[in-house]
Amino acid sequence: MDSFALLSHVPPPRNVGNALTGTWQGLRVAVFDVWTTGSNVPTPETRGRAYSCVMVPVPGWWPPFLVDRERGERGLADVAVLRDVELESEEFNRAYQVQGADARFVSALLDARMMAWLLDLTRLWGFEARAGHLLARTDLRLPWELPEVLETTKAFLDHIPRALASLYPPSRPDLDGV
Numbered sequence: 001m002d003s004f005a006l007l008s009h010v011p012p013p014r015n016v017g018n019a020l021t022g023t024w025q026g027l028r029v030a031v032f033d034v035w036t037t038g039s040n041v042p043t044p045e046t047r048g049r050a051y052s053c054v055m056v057p058v059p060g061w062w063p064p065f066l067v068d069r070e071r072g073e074r075g076l077a078d079v080a081v082l083r084d085v086e087l088e089s090e091e092f093n094r095a096y097q098v099q100g101a102d103a104r105f106v107s108a109l110l111d112a113r114m115m116a117w118l119l120d121l122t123r124l125w126g127f128e129a130r131a132g133h134l135l136a137r138t139d140l141r142l143p144w145e146l147p148e149v150l151e152t153t154k155a156f157l158d159h160i161p162r163a164l165a166s167l168y169p170p171s172r173p174d175l176d177g178v
């Protein structure tokens with residue numbers, strides 16, 4: 001979990017709670033809250049930086065990327081892997097911090113339809129892919145708001161351009177060098 005830059009906004013010591021795993025609408029999910037505080041339970045008074053998160057599997061061949069509404073400092077390890085990516089939409093560039101190991105992949109992922117959807121989100125959201133997992137993060141939600149967190153994560157996946165798979169097919173070791 002520490003390798004996700006989206007969680008760098010939560011300074012150590014980090015607490016993780018309200019963790020659930022299972023299948024939701026055919027999607028394998030892990031849902032959890034993360035916060036920094038001396039308390040065992042995040043509350044509006046004591047939670048410090050706190051987020052509700054969803055982690056889902058994505059193709060392992062996706063290069064790492066970060067799309068974050070909250071702009072902030074990233075750790076030095078992230079700077080070495082992820083580079084800032086400027087997109088054609090100035091409005092989107094002002095609203096989101098975008099980084100990726102492969103700028104062309106990120107540009108294909110964040111097409112006009114995806115950017116418009118992200119700009120329409122009313123809450124702060126961040127999405128990051130690393131090592132075959134997508135982490136979606138938003139400000140801490142109450143338990144009865146969990147469906148919104150899951151639905152927004154699924155909507156991100158649903159907005160991924162269909163052409164991405166053909167533009168960036170998975171690497172086939174058996175075909176490399178042929």
